[in-house]
Amino acid sequence: MLVPAHRMGNTELPPDDGYTWRKYGQKDILGSRFPRSYYRCTHKNYYGCDAKKKVQRLDDDPFMYEVTYCGSHSCLTSTTPLLNFPTATATNSPTAATGSGLAPADHFMAPTEQAAVSTSMHLGVGWMPASFQGVAPAGSCAGVGSSAGMQTSVSTPARDTDYPALDLADVMFNSGGSAGVGMDGIFSSHHRSDS
DNA sequence: CGCATTTGACCGAC
């Protein structure tokens, strides 16, 4: 999935998804001008949490980060509400990340997340991962697909200010004005599956 | 003092 960077202050930092990630590696990727960062759950619940994520800044849009989530999570820092849209697993490219035919981890972590979703919506936030689904590279997880497939977890950076989905549009403007291209293909179908 | 981040090296897969 793709996530816009904060255009305010630090566009260098990838947004927080409500979890704490510990960077365990960084690599320069062929085809990208920016290095890719590998994060893993900070608490990892005694190695129980296989949640991992790769953050790669798009060479086309330095204001956009490509975040690939892998595995499940068990460590919610509860700093920021969580938005889970398992639809990605069964909506767009189910075979891409899952490949073998893993069960879509939808009810896998329902209760806690649902509450979080309510909170997120209550806060008036929430991005539409549906727009990002199409751009998720998938098939990048090493050997994690055994417990959980790929999940597109979207959180809201509702911490600095109160910019909901508007932030996205705002970033679009920024990126569009700066780069002028890149998200073109990303947001080719820039229509909220909700509205 | 503890934890997180950083950088390099190592390993595996293609």
Added chain:
DNA sequence: GTCGGTCAAATGCG
């Protein structure tokens, strides 16, 4: 042989 991914040790910061 190359690329991607992960681990491990060291350093810096909190």
